[in-house]
Amino acid sequence: MKRKIKNRVKKRFIFIIFTAFILVLLISYLCYFRLSGEAVKNSNERGFVTKVIDGDTIIVEGKKVRLLGIDADEKGYACYEEAKKRLEELVLNKAVRLEKDRIDKDQYGRLLRYVWLNNTNINLLLVKEGLAIARIENAFKYADQFVSAEQEARTKAIGCKWSLVAKKRYKNYRWNRLNEKLGLKIVKACEAIEHLNEEVIVEGKIAEVYISKNNNAFLNFEKPYPNQCFTAVIFSHYLDKFKNLKDYEGNVVRVKGKIKEYKGKAEIILKDPNQIEIGVLVI
Structure with a gap:
């Protein structure tokens, strides 16, 4: 009789231990699932950009955000x-999605x-537009893309960051008419x-030649x-x-005249071909 009681107690004890083990596993699983769900949720926040501080820092609904990887x-x-x-043009007063990497905040x-x-x-x-460089010490997800984008921008002298390359290129041009003399x-x-x-000579690369319906x-x-920073204008009666004119497109040129402002942009009106010259590349 005593042996039967001991066996029953033993079986109940084993059952209780087994049940407790299963409950612990279940609770652990639920906690993990909940925490994982929160992590996924937090890694893709959404918000409204209220201010752009500089080229790599913005404020999203009161929180300062540093752009990763750049x-x-x-x-x-x-x-x-x-x-x-450029960052203001892209995100200011717009809803954006914020994606987190391994590190949540910087030292600031x-x-x-x-x-x-x-x-x-x-x-x-x-980075692709040559306005920032790659900085990948805390950017793990897209590190290769940032490095590749910078290499391409640097090679092609794209954007302000690589303008020194462009300036160096300009120095290798010869000007027969529109020069220091x-x-x-x-x-x-x-x-x-x-x-x-001011009556000056303006030097730069012509990105686009556009002729309007009015033949200007x-x-x-x-x-x-x-997005041009300067325009040389030729009205129809001088055209x-x-x-x-298309020969000017893609070339480094100089134009001479008095700079005027039109809708916030600088321009010179050309009335004579002697006011413009394509630079001759010196090798």
């Missing part, structure tokens, strides 16, 4: 304004995130807005309309004097 110029450096302006308490607008990785786009100041196309009402020609420098 480094843009600080204030006082060459590409600060252009990178900040800023959230480290990839910023997505629809299906576009904004961080990566800024004229005694005029020579300014870069994107600096022309700082010389309004617009030679847009550095970037196509509406016959200029031959093969």
Whole structure:
């Protein structure tokens, strides 16, 4: 009789231990599932961009966010304004998705995130456009893409970050007419807005030649309309004097005249072919 009681107690004890073990496993699984779900949720936050601080830092609904994988110029450096302006164009006053990597915050308490607008990785786009460099010590998910994007931008001298390459290229051009002998100041196309009402020579690369329905020609420098930083304008009644306007497209040129402002952009009106010259590459 005593043996039967001992066996029953033993079986109940084993049953209780087994049941407790199963409960522990179940609770552990549920906790893991919940935590994993929170991690997935938190790795893809959404928010509204209320301010752009600089080319790699924004404020999203009161939280400061540092764009992962990139480094843009600080204030006082060459590409600060252009990178900040471009980031404003892309995300300011827009809803974005914030994707987290392994590290949540930097030493300053800023959230480290990839910023997505629809299906576009904004961080990566800024590197592709030559407005920021790759900085991948905390960016694990897309490290190879950032490095590849920077290499391509650097090789092709794309954007402000690699403008030194472009400036070096400009120095290798010979100018037969529009040169220092004229005694005029020579300014870069994107600096022309700082010389309004001055008679100068403007130098830059023509990104686009556009002829309107009214037969007016617009030679847009550095970037196509509406992102050009300077335009040489030829009105229709002067157009016959200029031959093969498309030959200017893609070339580094100089134009001479008085700089005027039109809708916030600098421009020079060309009335004579002697006001424009294509640079001759010196090898």
